[in-house]
Amino acid sequence: xxxxxxxxxxxxxxxxxxxxxxxxxxxxxxxxxxxxxxxxxxxxxxxxxxxxxxxxxxxxxxxxxxxxxxxxxxxxxxxxxxxxxxxxxxxxxxxxxxxxxxxxxxxxxxxxxxxxxxxxxxxxxxxxxxxxxxxxxxxxxxxxxxxxxxxxxxxxxxxxxxxxxxxxxxxxxxxxxxxxxxxxxxxxxxxxxxxxxxxxxxxxxxxxxxxxxxxxxxxxxxxxxxxxxxxxxxxxxxxxxxxxxxxxxxxxxxxxxxxxxxxxxxxxxxxxxxxxxxxxxxxxxxxxxxxxxxxxxxxxxxxxxxxxxxxxxxxxxxxxxxxxxxx
Amino acid sequence: xxxxxxxxxxxxxxxxxxxxxxxxxxxxxxxxxxxxxxxxxxxxxxxxxxxxxxxxxxxxxxxxxxxxxxxxxxxxxxxxxxxxxxxxxxxxxxxxxxxxxxxxxxxxxxxxxxxxxxxxxxxxxxxxxxxxxxxxxxxxxxxxxxxxxxxxxxxxxxxxxxxxxxxxxxxxxxxxxxxxxxxxxxxxxxxxxxxxxxxxxxxxxxxxxxxxxxxxxxxxxxxxxxxxxxxxxxxxxxxxxxxxxxxxxxxxxxxxxxxxxxxxxxxxxxxxxxxxxxxxxxxxxxxxxxxxxxxxxxxxxxxxxxxxxxxxxxxxxxxxxxxxxxxxxxxxxxxxxxxxxxx
Numbered sequence: 001x002x003x004x005x006x007x008x009x010x011x012x013x014x015x016x017x018x019x020x021x022x023x024x025x026x027x028x029x030x031x032x033x034x035x036x037x038x039x040x041x042x043x044x045x046x047x048x049x050x051x052x053x054x055x056x057x058x059x060x061x062x063x064x065x066x067x068x069x070x071x072x073x074x075x076x077x078x079x080x081x082x083x084x085x086x087x088x089x090x091x092x093x094x095x096x097x098x099x100x101x102x103x104x105x106x107x108x109x110x111x112x113x114x115x116x117x118x119x120x121x122x123x124x125x126x127x128x129x130x131x132x133x134x135x136x137x138x139x140x141x142x143x144x145x146x147x148x149x150x151x152x153x154x155x156x157x158x159x160x161x162x163x164x165x166x167x168x169x170x171x172x173x174x175x176x177x178x179x180x181x182x183x184x185x186x187x188x189x190x191x192x193x194x195x196x197x198x199x200x201x202x203x204x205x206x207x208x209x210x211x212x213x214x215x216x217x218x219x220x221x222x223x224x225x226x227x228x229x230x231x232x233x234x235x236x237x238x239x240x241x242x243x244x245x246x247x248x249x250x251x252x253x254x255x256x257x258x259x260x261x262x263x264x265x266x267x268x269x270x271x272x273x274x275x276x277x278x279x280x281x282x283x284x285x286x287x288x289x290x291x292x293x294x295x296x297x298x299x300x301x302x303x304x305x306x307x308x309x310x311x312x313x314x315x316x317x318x319x320x321x322x323x324x325x326x327x
Numbered sequence: 328x329x330x331x332x333x334x335x336x337x338x339x340x341x342x343x344x345x346x347x348x349x350x351x352x353x354x355x356x357x358x359x360x361x362x363x364x365x366x367x368x369x370x371x372x373x374x375x376x377x378x379x380x381x382x383x384x385x386x387x388x389x390x391x392x393x394x395x396x397x398x399x400x401x402x403x404x405x406x407x408x409x410x411x412x413x414x415x416x417x418x419x420x421x422x423x424x425x426x427x428x429x430x431x432x433x434x435x436x437x438x439x440x441x442x443x444x445x446x447x448x449x450x451x452x453x454x455x456x457x458x459x460x461x462x463x464x465x466x467x468x469x470x471x472x473x474x475x476x477x478x479x480x481x482x483x484x485x486x487x488x489x490x491x492x493x494x495x496x497x498x499x500x501x502x503x504x505x506x507x508x509x510x511x512x513x514x515x516x517x518x519x520x521x522x523x524x525x526x527x528x529x530x531x532x533x534x535x536x537x538x539x540x541x542x543x544x545x546x547x548x549x550x551x552x553x554x555x556x557x558x559x560x561x562x563x564x565x566x567x568x569x570x571x572x573x574x575x576x577x578x579x580x581x582x583x584x585x586x587x588x589x590x591x592x593x594x595x596x597x598x599x600x601x602x603x604x605x606x607x608x609x610x611x612x613x614x615x616x617x618x619x620x621x622x623x624x625x626x627x628x629x630x631x632x633x634x635x636x637x638x639x640x641x642x643x644x645x646x647x648x649x650x651x652x653x654x655x656x657x658x659x660x661x662x663x664x665x666x667x668x669x670x
């Protein structure tokens with residue numbers, strides 16, 4: 001077991017998978033010599049060579065599209081989108097192609113592809129280096145979407161994504177890269193795709209979230225425990241397919257649910273989680289389902305007060321949790 | 328494409344390394360595709376099928392391209408008018424008809440996709456979609472795999488001239504040029520993107536776009552079967568020699584309306600269509616074979632009869648074949664969600 005940063009765990013997952021299987025390769029803008037703009041792929045080209053850690057032209061649709069072609073041939077590409085804000089030119093390749101290849105060919109062809117993209121703000125990135133685009137891809141059958149919040153999950157989910165026979169969008173949180181450190185086994189383990197994870201047992205309220213805001217929720221839960229409020233916290237881990245059973249079980253634990261994500265509220269993943277709860281267990285709930293999300297503006301601004309207003313933090317989360325607990 | 332001079336002169340197909348049987352087989356494939364296409368138009372007009380998108384007038388270049396490739400190992404990413412191409416790389420008329428009737432046994436998609444959306448892993452025909460040109464980056468990715476795995480195959484991708492305006496065309500060409508990948512891009516320039524004529528679609532020339540991406544672009548008369556074959560052979564040789572991609576612009580004309588849902592006389596004249604119909608590459612090639620002493624009216628009549636029987640059989644087979652069960656639509660979203668086997 002080693003203590004490492006979230007970003008190191010992502011890199012380690014790629015390194016281990018590339019050592020394990022020579023068909024695994026990385027492609028993207030600046031991933032090679034530079035090792036990525038965040039250093040996520042640092043050192044990989046030195047170890048695996050130019051072909052397996054491929055610097056591509058600045059053109060996201062062909063990064064995704066070429067990866068899809070290679071995946072259909074039988075390779076296991078990991079395509080990096082430099083920022084998730086820049087993956088929209090590849091949306092047609094992801095939604096019309098990758099997601100539908102198995103289905104449209106009646107299981108003749110498949111597309112075992114991973115697309116990694118950094119999401120989230122709080123880094124003074126302004127509108128176009130801060131977005132959470134999950135909701136754009138969420139709801140596209142044929143895609144899997146994962147979003148780790150710890151270093152442990154970062155490694156295990158990426159390894160699972162590489163080994164998955166279908167296309168997986170791996171949304172890594174750029175604010176977590178250096179901020180989050182944790183124990184990461186040096187052994188070969190995977191975090192299964194499609195299973196939510198209970199992070200904390202509690203009796204009064206259930207918090208359902210993913211990615212960075214989970215850190216705020218865990219800290220807030222510690223403090224609220226002092227006030228006698230006991231929070232049950234569920235990490236969705238996989239956004240698609242959602243772990244419906246895990247969600248219902250967590251909600252039943254307390255009968256009060258708060259859903260938290262940085263992506264804006266309207267049309268976000270919280271709406272779907274909420275609908276599952278309403279359909280399956282409305283009369284078991286003791287309070288309205290609540291959501292704490294980014295505001296419904298196009299994206300967060302670069303000015304510090306504006307960014308702070310947009311971003312979630314421990315105080316906002318704690319306030320929302322207390323509000324639900326006291327309901 | 329007339330053969331002149333004495334019988335001593337070497338025939339063009341022989342010069343190109345094609346045997347007489349191969350030369351004849353090319354014509355067989357063209358005529359099969361043409362008659363298949365015509366049958367589909369009839370079936371649609373008769374209300375037996377909902378939709379047909381035609382490739383009439385484009386068969387010559389398609390067949391030539393297929394014969395120039397290695398049909399044992401190359402990867403193919405055809406676009407929706409490429410019936411003659413897929414027939415030339417091993418798809419059968421029955422298989423195409425199963426797709427036309429959207430039946431369970433259709434190898435392209437199990438009756439899920441519109442006809443003309445080809446796919447067969449067995450034949451290395453890579454599954455395609457309807458948003459045009461998305462297949463170009465896929466071809467590039469497959470060529471990248473060839474380079475990474477040091478395999479001697481090439482990928483071959485076709486698209487219309489309208490498609491050559493899509494970003495995916497440009498992004499794909501550039502990527503392939505940078506990495507010198509073994510891919511052949513063939514634009515089937517049939518002069519129309521539905522109703523939009525060439526001059527409203529492109530101000531320069533498609534083949535010259537290759538210059539900007541650092542590899543050769545070649546324009547060829549798509550009605551000249553043997554010339555397309557020659558150009559394709561060269562492109563394939565370049566690709567396997569590690570010299571990178573080639574862009575081929577095959578000039579042709581879309582004789583049929585865009586699809587059975589299109590009234591083409593709203594935007595072009597019958598005279599224009601007739602003028603191009605007269606330049607049919609298949610007719611010219613038949614003339615060539617005849618003058619080469621490889622073909623005659625008797626053989627032609629026999630072939631027509633054979634093809635008619637094959638298409639009749641395929642039509643009946645496709646028509647009578649069962650649809651997939653309705654709830655089959657729930658299968659194959661992800662691996663392992665098929666309840667009864669799958670492939």
